[in-house]
Amino acid sequence: MWFAGNAAHLVPIFSVRGTKSGIDDADNLAWKLAFVINSVGPERLLDSYSDERVFAAHENPGYGKKSTEFMAPPSFAFELMPTAVLSLAVRHPGMRLLINPRQTSVISYTKSPLNAMSDPLANGPAPGAVLPECPLALVERGDVRGAHMTGLVALRFTALYFCETSGIPADLRELEVHARTRGLPLPFTLVPVCRRQPIDATRLTAWDRLGRTAPDVRRAPGHAASHPPGWTRTWPLDACER
């Protein structure tokens, strides 16, 4: 039996956290059910629904509490300090986050069984965190178009390789061959993310014109799976089999 959505009304109303979490619950369950029904994912994928969303249910009250304190201050101090923050926020942008009831915070599934652990990436998101969004140029078949990081999200495993230009080392290119021979349930695509204009304009390449860095191996819908430093050659494929 699955108990999904906001049916339990676990969190205070102020942040609309219950509704948002309910949508997340349904989304999380829906793609996993679809994967298992269509034999794209193993049955144990369904267990991760509970692991991830129970984790989220434990995180939610903290966010709900913050909004409640903002909307219905439990003491004079919870009125004084927001007043101080509000009066400073115009000229001191750093203060603004203190009066944001964090209605849009997204849960990072830091303990999800779908995360593949490796050495942390210093400047990237932790495994289980949502893929950070940023504008990118996508180069493909000699064409360049404006897009975003989430434009790389598709029904496939997407490995991002961060590099200066589009030269992918031979052993990395072999990953795509290995992926085919291993019979992964979804296509495996290696997408270089370049800091400079890609030399090879034929294969799908993301070009980060501002030269920032971002995450690397992604798991199916929109959460970072892990990071390659210290990887073995087939490590990303092992991660896909989760």
Next chain:
Amino acid sequence: MTDSELDTVYTRLCKTMTELGEPSSPLFLARFALLAIGRLGNADAALRLIENACDGMNAPATR
């Protein structure tokens, strides 16, 4: 910061609060604290300062 500079800051704090008046001083001090915390940029140090500032102050007994 020299001793005399510290004294100047202290006196400016007193004069500013005097001009604002007692009722406005809690808000002024809250604003000052927030800006100081932002400038400090260190959560552990800020938490220690909160503890130090509270140390020796007693909450009034409630009846």
